[in-house]
Amino acid sequence: MTALTDAATARVYKAHAKPAWRRFLLTREAAIIALLILVVVVALASVRNFDSPLTVTYLLRDIAPILLIALPMTLIIITEEIDLSVASIVGLSSVMTGLLTQSGVPFPLAALAAIAVGTVAGAFNGFLITVVGLPSLAVTIGTLALFRGIAVGLLGTTAITEFPEEWTDLAKANIPGTPIPVIMIPFVILAIIFAVLLHFTPFGRSLYAIGLSKEAAGFSGIDVGRTKFQLFVLSGAVSGFAGVYFTLxxxxxxxxxxxxxxxxxxxxxxxxxxxxxxxxxxxHGVIAGVLLIGTLGSALRLASVSSDIINVITGLLLIVSVISSSLLAWLQVRRAAAIGKKKGRSAESADPA
Incomplete structure (x- = not known):
């Protein structure tokens, strides 16, 4: 454990000792962005109608909920936790939006209530994980079934399809003069907020510290439980908002x-x-990852590739990503150990006594 912690610390210090251009260009995030650009270029050259403004519109509309939920999910996974209940919170907030609208509640109030329901669901996850002390994987698998069961139980097998036309039109509208959907405006605002929070504040640095070693983070004065609880609340709130958008x-x-x-x-x-x-x-790497999966899927669908093959390709990308991450970490640990041994031998040869 100590050797791994020392190696991780050495990796972090060494990474920040490199020139800025190396820290930005020679990274996994830069590789994902480069791969995204390559996929777009290939798709433009070989897939018919891929450059259509309508294709861009439908692509961004489809991946908007994933883009939104990926923001808090990034922070959660950085702390070595996970939230598998986000999709069921989307479904639950969608049902709440429909039921409240159907009962005559003005749509803005129904949407706020649905987001509040998502926030409460996230707080429930956070309570079980941080106060009760249960593992996030087990908790969110359980609440995935719980929230989904509540949603299906409230509405049954029926669907609510009557919503105010001005709100459904707004959800499908584009920014005037562009093929970019209006939903990208709140996404960009949230992305900026989360980016500043993660990369430019002490709170964001505490998330990395918790991910590397929650024990060390606790000894350094970070309230690990409260920080994780806040992340799950954020995840629930954003998932609730994504559910309202999905419904519209x-x-x-x-x-x-x-x-x-x-x-x-x-x-x-x-x-x-x-x-x-x-x-x-x-x-920025996560946003590029969402765009990569969405762009690849859209291009393959336009090329008449079946959804099963698209799922296989997406799964392979994920497996390669995880394997490469683990392999790089193992190589860095071995390299750090080899450098330590070499320095030890050099010190022994320099001091024969």
Whole structure:
């Protein structure tokens, strides 16, 4: 444990001792961005209608919920935790939006109530993990089924499809003069907030410290439990907002909305360079990872590739990402150990006594 911690510390110090251009260009995040650019160039050259403004619009609309949820998920995984209940919170908030709207509640109040429900669901996860002390994987697997069951139980097998037209039109609208959906405006605002929070504040640095060693972070004065609780609350709130958008986009409130989305979110976060073992990752890499998966899927669909093959390719990308991350970490530990042995031999040869 001590050797691994020392190696991780040496890696962090050495990384920040490098020139700025190396820290930004020779990284996994830069590799994902380069791969995204390559996929876009290849798709433009070989896939018909990929450069259509309509394609860009539908691509961004489809991945907008994943982009939103990936923001807090990045922070959670950096602390070596995980939240598998996000998609079921999307479904639960969608059902709450539909039921409240159907009962005559003004849509803005219904949307706020749905986001509040998502926030409470995230707080429930955080309570079980940080106060009760249960592992996040077990807790969120359980609440995934719990929240999904509540959503399906409230609405049954029916669907609510009547929503105010001005709100559904807004969810499907584009920024005037561009093919970019309006939903990208709140996403960009949230992305800036989360990026500043993660990369430019003491709170963000505490997340990396917790991911590297929660014991050391606790001894250094970081309230590990409160920090993780706040992250799960944020995850629930953003998932609730994504549920409201999902409902308006498809004009459909159902208990099984967003089924399986949690796997797409986690795949994009890991592909974007965040370590599943915590302590490493950057938000721009995650955004590039989501765009890469979305762009690749859109290009393959336009090329008449079946959804099964697309899922296989996405799964392979995720496996390669995790394996490469583990392999690089193992190589860094071995290299640090070899350097330590070499320095030890040099010290012995310099001092024969």
């Amino acid at each position: 986009l498809y004009s459909n409130a159902r208990g099984d909305n967003a089924m399986g989305m949690e796997l797409q979110v986690i795949a994009a976060v890991l592909l974007g360079g965040v370590s599943i073992f915590g302590g490493r990752g950057a938000l």
